[in-house]
Amino acid sequence: MRRPEPPFLAACRRNPVPFTPVWIMRQAGRYLPEYRKVREKVDFLTLTKTPELAAEVTIQPVRRFGLDAAILFSDIMTPVEGMGVDLEFDPGPVIGNPIRRPEDVDRLRVADPRETVPFVLEAIEILRRELPESAPLIGFAGAPWTLFCYLVEGGGSKTFIKAKSFLFAEPDSARVLLNRLAEMMAAYLRAQAEAGVQALMVFDSWAGLLSPYEFRSFALPAVRRTFEGLRGLDLPLIYFPNQGSTLLEDAKLAGADVLGIDWRLPLSRARAVVGSEVAVQGNLDPAALFAPRDALGTQIRSVLREAGPEPGHIFNLGHGIERTTDPDAVAFLVDRVHEWTEGNGG
Amino acid sequence: MRRPEPPFLAACRRNPVPFTPVWIMRQAGRYLPEYRKVREKVDFLTLTKTPELAAEVTIQPVRRFGLDAAILFSDIMTPVEGMGVDLEFDPGPVIGNPIRRPEDVDRLRVADPRETVPFVLEAIEILRRELPESAPLIGFAGAPWTLFCYLVEGGGSKTFIKAKSFLFAEPDSARVLLNRLAEMMAAYLRAQAEAGVQALMVFDSWAGLLSPYEFRSFALPAVRRTFEGLRGLDLPLIYFPNQGSTLLEDAKLAGADVLGIDWRLPLSRARAVVGSEVAVQGNLDPAALFAPRDALGTQIRSVLREAGPEPGHIFNLGHGIERTTDPDAVAFLVDRVHEWTEGNGG
Numbered sequence: 128m129r130r131p132e133p134p135f136l137a138a139c140r141r142n143p144v145p146f147t148p149v150w151i152m153r154q155a156g157r158y159l160p161e162y163r164k165v166r167e168k169v170d171f172l173t174l175t176k177t178p179e180l181a182a183e184v185t186i187q188p189v190r191r192f193g194l195d196a197a198i199l200f201s202d203i204m205t206p207v208e209g210m211g212v213d214l215e216f217d218p219g220p221v222i223g224n225p226i227r228r229p230e231d232v233d234r235l236r237v238a239d240p241r242e243t244v245p246f247v248l249e250a251i252e253i254l255r256r257e258l259p260e261s262a263p264l265i266g267f268a269g270a271p272w273t274l275f276c277y278l279v280e281g282g283g284s285k286t287f288i289k290a291k292s293f294l295f296a297e298p299d300s301a302r303v304l305l306n307r308l309a310e311m312m313a314a315y316l317r318a319q320a321e322a323g324v325q326a327l328m329v330f331d332s333w334a335g336l337l338s339p340y341e342f343r344s345f346a347l348p349a350v351r352r353t354f355e356g357l358r359g360l361d362l363p364l365i366y367f368p369n370q371g372s373t374l375l376e377d378a379k380l381a382g383a384d385v386l387g388i389d390w391r392l393p394l395s396r397a398r399a400v401v402g403s404e405v406a407v408q409g410n411l412d413p414a415a416l417f418a419p420r421d422a423l424g425t426q427i428r429s430v431l432r433e434a435g436p437e438p439g440h441i442f443n444l445g446h447g448i449e450r451t452t453d454p455d456a457v458a459f460l461v462d463r464v465h466e467w468t469e470g471n472g473g
Numbered sequence: 474m475r476r477p478e479p480p481f482l483a484a485c486r487r488n489p490v491p492f493t494p495v496w497i498m499r500q501a502g503r504y505l506p507e508y509r510k511v512r513e514k515v516d517f518l519t520l521t522k523t524p525e526l527a528a529e530v531t532i533q534p535v536r537r538f539g540l541d542a543a544i545l546f547s548d549i550m551t552p553v554e555g556m557g558v559d560l561e562f563d564p565g566p567v568i569g570n571p572i573r574r575p576e577d578v579d580r581l582r583v584a585d586p587r588e589t590v591p592f593v594l595e596a597i598e599i600l601r602r603e604l605p606e607s608a609p610l611i612g613f614a615g616a617p618w619t620l621f622c623y624l625v626e627g628g629g630s631k632t633f634i635k636a637k638s639f640l641f642a643e644p645d646s647a648r649v650l651l652n653r654l655a656e657m658m659a660a661y662l663r664a665q666a667e668a669g670v671q672a673l674m675v676f677d678s679w680a681g682l683l684s685p686y687e688f689r690s691f692a693l694p695a696v697r698r699t700f701e702g703l704r705g706l707d708l709p710l711i712y713f714p715n716q717g718s719t720l721l722e723d724a725k726l727a728g729a730d731v732l733g734i735d736w737r738l739p740l741s742r743a744r745a746v747v748g749s750e751v752a753v754q755g756n757l758d759p760a761a762l763f764a765p766r767d768a769l770g771t772q773i774r775s776v777l778r779e780a781g782p783e784p785g786h787i788f789n790l791g792h793g794i795e796r797t798t799d800p801d802a803v804a805f806l807v808d809r810v811h812e813w814t815e816g817n818g819g
Contacts, residue, residue: 285631288795292763295772335716338736338758338791340775370681373718373737390684391719412684417638426641429686445684449634 133263135196139326139363139385141406141439147431147468148195149461150265153447154188155200159454161187171216175201178249185254189262191454192461196326196441197254197262199319201247203269203330204277206315207308209243210235212278225281227289229300235278237311240318251322265365266324268316270331271308271349275301278308287336294345305349313356320360328365329353329383335370342374347381354382365408369446375400390445394433406439413444416456423456427463436471479609481542485672485709485731487752487785493777493814494541495807496611499793500534501546505800507533517562521547524595531600535608537800538807542672542787543600543608545665547593549615549676550623552661553654555589556581558624571627573635575646581624583657586664597668611711612670614662616677617654617699618692621647624654633682640691651695659702666706674711675699675729681716688720693727700728711754715792721746736791740779752785759790762802769802773809782817
């Protein structure tokens with residue numbers, strides 16, 4: 128007899144589950160004392176490039192909370208360094224050679240991830256040996272548009288006006304760059320799949336900077352190209368268009384099995400837009416973890432109620448966890464989601 | 474015979490207009506050389522507190538572009554200083570005494586604007602003498618929730634996690650603070666109306682940090698209280714819930730005649746949600762001003778097409794103009810909106 132599928136993978140495929148699976152965006156991070164202890168010894172970049180340490184911090188939250196999935200500890204910028212990008216962290220990404228003219232785009236090459244990021248693939252191999260079967264490993268990459276934002280802007284920004292201006296001023300070059308990033312990310316994700324990850328997630332952190340028209344004409348074709356490059360892999364694919372409330376009609380065409388929903392859109396409204404052919408992941412406001420326990424419980428119940436009884440819901444935050452969060456609030460969250468959904472079958 | 478109403482005021486009231494009126498959020502600012510010249514001599518805070526200079530920079534863009542409205546040069550934080558808040562700009566607002574505990578809320582008093590911000594009222598009086606009749610003067614204030622964000626967080630932030638945590642952890646105190654801000658802003662806006670402004674706008678720059686549930690339970694009652702405090706004034710009221718795509722069903726209950734729409738939601742979709750009882754203002758992506766003229770023209774036409782032929786559209790950007798914008802692109806925008814809508818009657 129075949130062993131039952133772990134609930135996280137079952138929910139991604141909209142199969143019935145014994146309870147609603149839960150994991151937390153940026154679950155490995157500074158809010159955990161055990162993570163901070165590792166970071167006392169090494170800086171962020173070294174941590175992402177040292178397979179044993181990256182694996183260790185990936186496992187920490189699974190061990191502490193009994194989460195239903197693990198997500199590889201890495202950074203969305205990691206694979207672009209090998210494309211010819213001067214990358215530092217201070218603490219956000221800083222690009223030494225931002226793309227400002229069409230000719231800068233030619234500089235970027237699509238590299239072989241086995242040569243440029245072997246440490247990522249090694250971390251995955253370690254993790255597949257060490258993680259419990261109940262916590263499938265998620266590999267990930269940045270969406271082409273989100274990587275574009277950093278590469279053109281040169282780092283983080285409130286408005287990413289240089290990146291957005293480049294779209295409007297140089298649409299043809301912008302498409303060349305987006306396509307190159309799309310191909311690189313497809314190769315990167317495929318390499319992660321071959322190394323053993325059990326699901327793949329694409330983070331489009333800056334999707335919400337675009338109107339539906341620009342999303343449809345620039346970001347969507349690029350991310351679709353990435354997902355098309357993963358055809359034939361038997362892994363659930365997750366797409367998270369952050370702040371994408373107005374983009375979901377288009378985002379569901381990206382080709383993912385699961386759409387991540389930020390906290391701004393109640394899941395019932397997201398389901399009404401995306402239909403029942405994709406699963407949804409989300410979407411507790413990370414600030415709710417600062418509420419007293421009874422109020423936090425009310426917020427958790429509200430997300431579960433919004434998700435409804437139909438299959439295909441993975442509980443998560445609607446954005447990354449804040450570094451000042453109390454780990455005990457996360458433990459409460461994970462336990463309540465499990466307890467309150469056990470036996471729902473949905 | 475009564476003189477015809479200026480197009481901006483007519484559009485706010487959903488009356489027919491000879492052409493679509495246009496103004497630009499943050500139209501007085503650093504992208505204008507004549508503004509930078511004034512700022513070489515005085516700092517931002519001094520500028521907001523010197524009526525002659527505030528009036529001069531308010532008029533500059535009207536003079537240069539022939540805009541259909543002027544907006545008072547000031548800052549949303551200006552009226553909170555008189556409530557007992559230690560305020561500096563560096564360059565964004567920095568609060569010396571942020572509100573972190575329920576007892577901090579009691580410190581804030583509702584002050585008389587005539588005593589705390591006489592310079593604002595004087596600037597309005599100067600402007601009513603100097604502005605052409607074709608450019609009605611808009612007064613403004615921050616929405617209670619947006620002011621709350623700064624007062625609790627202590628300054629600008631990407632996530633305003635301290636402000637949002639306060640909502641979740643101390644909901645009763647949060648409501649007391651929101652109500653106090655609501656009353657103060659009603660008094661402040663009423664004083665502006667008495668000094669002569671011809672429309673009033675409430676900026677809820679951080680509305681988009683809230684889910685519909687939190688918006689409905691905290692931000693909306695407060696901003697509604699502000700608008701209720703303006704009853705009896707015969708002025709159009711404008712509410713801009715920035716990044717509020719998921720909040721519009723609720724935002725239309727705030728009590729404004731006009732809703733500002735950011736660039737993320739096409740105006741036809743906004744109109745479908747808010748109905749025909751309110752006018753809409755927006756919503757060109759500020760990044761479109763960096764496009765070559767023909768592409769910018771396409772973007773302008775797209776906003777006009779989305780707004781549709783029915784009355785009640787004020788053309789604007791979907792967010793504040795960027796300081797690196799070319800003033801000639803703004804001139805092009807204003808001229809095209811006028812030219813392409815002349816004789817539409819809607």
